[in-house]
Amino acid sequence: MSSLSTTSFRKKARVKIGQILGTKPSLYNNQLLISTGIPSLDHVIGGGLAVGTVLLVEEDTYGSYAKLMLKYYVAEAVMTKQSVFLCSADGSVRQLVKELPAAVDEVYSQAATKMTSSPVPSVGHPPTSKQVTGDPSSTATSTDEKMKIAWRYQNSPKVQVVPSAGTQFGHYYDLTKTMNADIVDRSDITYGSPVEVGQMSMNPHYCQLLQEIKNKIEAGCFGTGQEVDKRSVLRIGIHSLGSPLWGENGGACSKGENLDPSLPLFLLALRGVLRTAFATAMITMPTHLFSERVFIHRVQRLADTVIRLDSFAGSDKEKNAVFKEYHGLLHLLQLPRLNSLVPAQPETSDLAFKLRRKKFTIELLFVCVCNSSGSGCASNTTADLSF
Amino acid sequence: MLGEICQFFAIDSSNFPSNDHIIIGNRSCQSDFLVHFFLNLCEKQNRPVVFLGLSQSFGHYNSVGQKLGNNLGSARDERKSLVFLESLFDFSESIASSSTFRSTTAPNPFVELLKGDSTTLLKSINASLETLAQIQTGILSAPVVIIDDLSVLLSAGVAPECLLLFVNSLHELVTSPRIKGSLIISLHLDKEDEKAEELWAYLTHLSTVKVQVTDLASGYCRDVHGEMHAEWRDSHDKPRKSITRHTQFKLSDKNISLFAPGMSAAVL
Amino acid sequence: MLQDLLTGVEKTSLILVTDNALCPGRHLLLNWIDHLGTRCDKLILVCFERHPDFFKNWLPLDVQKKMTLIDGRKTADIGRTNVDLMADVTSEVSRTGGSVGVVIDSVSMLLLVKSTPITCSFLHNIAAGSQVTQVVALLHRDVHDQNTCRLLEHVAPTVVEMASTGGAQYTCCIRHCRPTGKVLKSREYFYTDDSFHIYNFGSATSQDGSSQHKPQDDLTSKLPFNLSLTDAEKDARSKVKLPYLKDGSGDSEASSGRIFYQPDDVDDFDEEDPDDDLDI
Numbered sequence: 001m002s003s004l005s006t007t008s009f010r011k012k013a014r015v016k017i018g019q020i021l022g023t024k025p026s027l028y029n030n031q032l033l034i035s036t037g038i039p040s041l042d043h044v045i046g047g048g049l050a051v052g053t054v055l056l057v058e059e060d061t062y063g064s065y066a067k068l069m070l071k072y073y074v075a076e077a078v079m080t081k082q083s084v085f086l087c088s089a090d091g092s093v094r095q096l097v098k099e100l101p102a103a104v105d106e107v108y109s110q111a112a113t114k115m116t117s118s119p120v121p122s123v124g125h126p127p128t129s130k131q132v133t134g135d136p137s138s139t140a141t142s143t144d145e146k147m148k149i150a151w152r153y154q155n156s157p158k159v160q161v162v163p164s165a166g167t168q169f170g171h172y173y174d175l176t177k178t179m180n181a182d183i184v185d186r187s188d189i190t191y192g193s194p195v196e197v198g199q200m201s202m203n204p205h206y207c208q209l210l211q212e213i214k215n216k217i218e219a220g221c222f223g224t225g226q227e228v229d230k231r232s233v234l235r236i237g238i239h240s241l242g243s244p245l246w247g248e249n250g251g252a253c254s255k256g257e258n259l260d261p262s263l264p265l266f267l268l269a270l271r272g273v274l275r276t277a278f279a280t281a282m283i284t285m286p287t288h289l290f291s292e293r294v295f296i297h298r299v300q301r302l303a304d305t306v307i308r309l310d311s312f313a314g315s316d317k318e319k320n321a322v323f324k325e326y327h328g329l330l331h332l333l334q335l336p337r338l339n340s341l342v343p344a345q346p347e348t349s350d351l352a353f354k355l356r357r358k359k360f361t362i363e364l365l366f367v368c369v370c371n372s373s374g375s376g377c378a379s380n381t382t383a384d385l386s387f
Numbered sequence: 388m389l390g391e392i393c394q395f396f397a398i399d400s401s402n403f404p405s406n407d408h409i410i411i412g413n414r415s416c417q418s419d420f421l422v423h424f425f426l427n428l429c430e431k432q433n434r435p436v437v438f439l440g441l442s443q444s445f446g447h448y449n450s451v452g453q454k455l456g457n458n459l460g461s462a463r464d465e466r467k468s469l470v471f472l473e474s475l476f477d478f479s480e481s482i483a484s485s486s487t488f489r490s491t492t493a494p495n496p497f498v499e500l501l502k503g504d505s506t507t508l509l510k511s512i513n514a515s516l517e518t519l520a521q522i523q524t525g526i527l528s529a530p531v532v533i534i535d536d537l538s539v540l541l542s543a544g545v546a547p548e549c550l551l552l553f554v555n556s557l558h559e560l561v562t563s564p565r566i567k568g569s570l571i572i573s574l575h576l577d578k579e580d581e582k583a584e585e586l587w588a589y590l591t592h593l594s595t596v597k598v599q600v601t602d603l604a605s606g607y608c609r610d611v612h613g614e615m616h617a618e619w620r621d622s623h624d625k626p627r628k629s630i631t632r633h634t635q636f637k638l639s640d641k642n643i644s645l646f647a648p649g650m651s652a653a654v655l
Numbered sequence: 656m657l658q659d660l661l662t663g664v665e666k667t668s669l670i671l672v673t674d675n676a677l678c679p680g681r682h683l684l685l686n687w688i689d690h691l692g693t694r695c696d697k698l699i700l701v702c703f704e705r706h707p708d709f710f711k712n713w714l715p716l717d718v719q720k721k722m723t724l725i726d727g728r729k730t731a732d733i734g735r736t737n738v739d740l741m742a743d744v745t746s747e748v749s750r751t752g753g754s755v756g757v758v759i760d761s762v763s764m765l766l767l768v769k770s771t772p773i774t775c776s777f778l779h780n781i782a783a784g785s786q787v788t789q790v791v792a793l794l795h796r797d798v799h800d801q802n803t804c805r806l807l808e809h810v811a812p813t814v815v816e817m818a819s820t821g822g823a824q825y826t827c828c829i830r831h832c833r834p835t836g837k838v839l840k841s842r843e844y845f846y847t848d849d850s851f852h853i854y855n856f857g858s859a860t861s862q863d864g865s866s867q868h869k870p871q872d873d874l875t876s877k878l879p880f881n882l883s884l885t886d887a888e889k890d891a892r893s894k895v896k897l898p899y900l901k902d903g904s905g906d907s908e909a910s911s912g913r914i915f916y917q918p919d920d921v922d923d924f925d926e927e928d929p930d931d932d933l934d935i
Contacts, residue, residue, distance in 0.1 A: 028640075029450065030450065202482065202544075206482070207482050210479065210482050211482070214479070261542065261543050261544025262544075264542040264543055264544075265478065265481075265482070265542075265543040265544055266482070268475070268478045268539060268542070268543050269478040269479035269481070269482050270479070271475065272444075272475040272476045272477075272478050272479040273479045275443075275444040275446070275475065276444070276476075292579075293579055294577060294579045294580045297577050297579075297580070298542040298580075301542070301575060302539075302542065334416065337417075337418040338443070338447055338450075339446070339447055339450035339451065340418075340450065340451060340454070340640060341388075341418055341420050341423065341451060341454075341638050341639070341640065341641070341643070342417075342418065342612075342638040342639060342640060343418075349607070548767045551763070551764075551767055551798075552764075552767060552768070555703070555704075555728060555764060556728075558728070559728035562706075563706075564706065564708075584797075585797065585798050585799070585800075587676075588675065588676050588795060588797035588798045589763060589795065589798040591676035592676060592679065592704060592761070592763075592795055592798070593704050620679070621679075621681060621705065621709070623705065623706060623709065624706065624708055624709055624712060625709060625712060625713060626681065626682055626685060626709075626713065626851045628823075628849075629820075
C-alpha cells in the first residue's frame with residue numbers, strides 16, 4: 001500500500017449505522033480514529049488519533065500553543081458528544097473549558113436547516129439538479145451556488161454542508177468566538193481531583209490520576225470488555241503533566257542521581273489501561289524542563305504519537321524574516337507503530353504552525369529562497385537564512 | 388517476510404531457533420519487526436511459545452500476525468501452543484494496588500520486581516512452560532520464550548541488578564539440558580542510557596546470537612529504513628568462532644526487503 | 656609474559672581476566688583451565704554463564720577427572736534461595752588434600768548478589784589459601800562501572816585485559832605485580848586455532864595491535880627508481896627560495912605588477928572604461 005499520495009484525493013469513509021460518533025476507520029490499518037480538532041494536524045499524524053493510544057505533545061517553552069491544542073481537542077469532544085476527562089495540577093483545565101472555540105459549522109448548520117425543501121445531500125454523493133432548488137435567503141443561495149458550480153468539490157472540507165454536527169470527522173473552529181456555554185454544559189466533562197498524599201514510593205499525583213482515569217472508564221462503560229448500548233469514546237486530556245506542580249523534579253529523584261521512574265511508569269500503566277478501553281489520551285508535557293535526554297526518550301517511547309512544539313515567541317527566530325509567516329515549528333517525532341510493521345510515513349517532517357486570528361493550523365514549512373531582488377515572494381530577500 | 392529473514396540468518400527455517408539465546412537490540416525508531424518474525428516463525432513451526440508482552444497488548448501482535456498469514460488468536464485459544472502473558476496490564480494494577488485497596492489474589496509480578504524480587508515472574512513463566520510441555524508432544528517440542536521488551540522494565544523503575552538476576556535465572560531455566568528451549572529477548576537501546584547499555588553488555592556475554600537493528604547513520608531515508616547486524620557467538624555447549632552478517636532493510640506493510648548496503652531499489 | 660603466566664613459569668596467586676562484549680575472554684579462560692589443570696591436583700570451576708558441560712567437553716580427559724563443577728547459575732533460582740556460593744567454594748577448597756586451582760566465569764553474578772568489597776575479600780581469601788595454586792576470575796568491564804573494575808583490579812596481582820580481536824588473533828594488556836614489588840606491563844597477542852587452542856604468542860608493540868606496521872623505508876627500498884634524497888640534495892632543497900614567500904633579505908615592498916601592452920592595428924582601443932556605468 002502506498003504511503004500518503006500526492007494528490008488531494010481522499011477516500012471518504014462511508015458513514016455506517018451504529019458507528020461511534022466522531023470516529024472513522026484509519027486508511028492504513030484497522031484502527032478507529034478520532035479527530036484532534038485540528039484537521040491539518042489530523043492529516044499529518046496519519047488521519048487522526050487512534051482510539052486506545054496516547055498523544056504526547058511536548059510543550060513549547062511557555063506552553064501557550066500546547067494549551068490551545070488541548071482546547072481544540074476538548075472542543076471536538078463537545079461537538080461529537082464524546083465524554084471528556086480533564087486534569088491538571090493547578091485546576092487550570094476548568095478555565096480552559098470556559099474558553100473553548102466555537103465551531104465554524106454552526107453557521108453552516110443554521111444554513112442547512114433553512115433549506116427545508118431540499119433534502120440535504122449526504123456525504124459522498126453529488127447533488128442532482130433537482131436538489132439544488134433556490135431558497136430566498138442569501139446564505140442558502142450562496143451555498144446552493146457553491147454546490148451547483150463546484151459539486152465536484154463537495155467533498156472538500158471547506159465547503160462541506162453538514163446535516164448534523166455528530167457524523168462529521170473533524171471540525172473547523174473560530175478562535176474569536178467562544179463555544180456556547182449551554183452546549184458545553186450538556187457534555188460530559190469530568191475533572192481530576194487534587195491529590196491526597198499517600199505512603200507510596202511512586203509519585204502520588206500520578207497514582208491518583210491513574211486511579212481516577214480507571215474509575216471514569218469503568219463508570220462510563222468505555223472498557224472494551226463492557227457491554228453498552230451506545231458506544232462512545234472517552235477523551236482524556238492532561239495538561240502539563242510532568243511540570244513541577246505535579247511533584248516532578250525534572251525527571252530526577254529528589255535524592256540521589258537516579259531517574260525518577262514515576263512518570264514512565266504512569267505512561268506505561270496508562271497504555272495498559274487505554275489498550276482495553278475506547279479512550280484516547282492527549283497529554284501536554286513540558287519536556288524542556290527535563291534534565292536528562294535519556295528520560296525524555298523513555299517517556300517518548302512509552303507514548304504512541306509524539307509531537308513537539310517549538311514556538312518562536314521570545315527567541316531570536318521570531319525576528320527572522322524567513323519564519324515571518326509562522327509562529328513556530330512542529331516536529332513530528334513519533335507515529336504509532338500499532339497493529340502494523342510500519343507506521344504511516346509522513347510526507348515531510350518540515351512542519352510549522354500558524355496562529356491566525358480565527359484559527360490555528362499546521363502547515364508544510366515553506367521557506368522561500370530568492371536570489372534576486374524584487375521577485376514576488378513574501379520574505380525579505382536580504383534575510384539571513386540561518387537554521 | 389519470514390523467508391527473507393531466514394535467508395539472512397542462513398538457517399533452516401524448520402529448525403531455528405534451536406537451544407539458542409538470541410538477543411535483539413533495537414537502536415532505531417523502527418518497529419520491533421524481529422520480534423514479530425520470531426513469533427510468527429515459531430507459530431508456523433507449531434512450536435510452543437511463551438510470550439512475555441511488556442510493551443504492547445496481544446491485539447497488536449495478532450494484527451501483524453494476521454497480515455503475515457498467521458492466526459495467533461487460534462494458536463493461543465484453541466491449539467494452546469501460545470501462552471501470552473499480558474504483563475502490560477500488571478503495570479496499571481501495580482499502581483492501583485498501592486493506592487486504595489490491595490488485591491487479594493496472586494501477587495503482582497511487577498510489584499515484586501520493583502522490590503527486587505523476580506521469583507514471581509519466573510514462577511509464572513515456569514508454570515507456562517510446564518503447561519505447554521503437557522500439551523506438545525511433537526518433534527519440535529522445545530519451547531521458545533520471547534520477551535518484548537526488557538528495557539520497558541528499566542524505564543519503569545526496576546533495578547538493573549534485579550533484571551540481571553532475572554535474565555540469568557531465565558537463561559538457566561530455558562536453555563537447560565532438561566528443557567533445551569530457546570530464549571529471545573528484545574531490548575530498546577539508547578547510547579545515552581548507561582544502565583541499558585550495561586544490561587545489553589551482560590546479555591551479549593550470555594547470548595549465543597546477537598542482533599542489532601540501527602537507523603542509517605546518514606538520517607531518515609524513505610527507501611532504506613535501517614540496518615541489521617547479526618553476530619553468532621559461543622553456543623551453549625561449545626565455543627564457536629564469531630561470525631557476523633550485515634544487511635540493510637526496508638519495511639512495508641506485510642513484508643520486509645533485505646539488501647546489501649548500496650543495493651536498495653532507490654539506488655539501482 | 657602471557658605464556659609464562661599460563662604455563663606457571665611466572666607464578667601468581669590471583670589473575671583477573673577482564674573482557675568486553677566485543678572481545679570476549681572465554682576462549683582464553685578455556686586455555687587457562689587446560690594449563691592450570693595439568694599443574695594442580697584438583698580444579699574447581701564455578702560457572703555462571705555457560706553450562707559446566709561447555710567447559711568440560713572442551714577439556715582433555717585427564718583435566719576433566721580433576722574437575723569439580725559448581726553451577727552458579729541457580730543463584731536466583733525459584734527453588735533455591737539464599738544460596739551462599741562463596742561458602743560452597745570455600746568449603747570445597749578446604750576439603751581437598753593436594754593443590755587446588757579455582758576458575759570463576761564470571762564474577763558478575765557475585766558482584767550483583769554480594770557487594771564489591773565482599774567479592775574482593777572473597778577472591779583474596781581464596782587465593783591466599785595455602786593449598787591454592789592459582790585463582791583465575793573473569794570480569795566483564797562493560798557490565799560494571801569503573802569503580803567496581805578498579806577495586807577488583809587492585810586486589811588482583813595480575814590483570815589480563817582483553818583489548819581487541821581480529822579473527823583468530825587476540826591482543827591483551829597485562830599488568831603483573833611480582834611479590835618482590837616489581838611491576839611488569841606488556842601488550843601481547845596470541846592466536847587461536849580452529850579448536851580454540853592458543854598456539855602463538857608474541858609481543859604487540861603498536862597501538863592498534865594488528866599486523867606489524869612497516870616503517871616507511873621499506874616501501875621506498877623496493878622501487879626500481881630512487882625516491883630518496885642524499886644529504887647534499889636535502890640541503891639544497893632547504894635553500895630554494897620560493898617565489899612568493901617574503902624573506903627579510905628581499906625588498907620589502909613588492910613591485911607592483913605592471914602590464915605593458917602594445918595594441919595592434921586591429922585592436923579597437925577605446926579610452927573609455929566600459930564598466931563605468933556599473934553601480935557597485
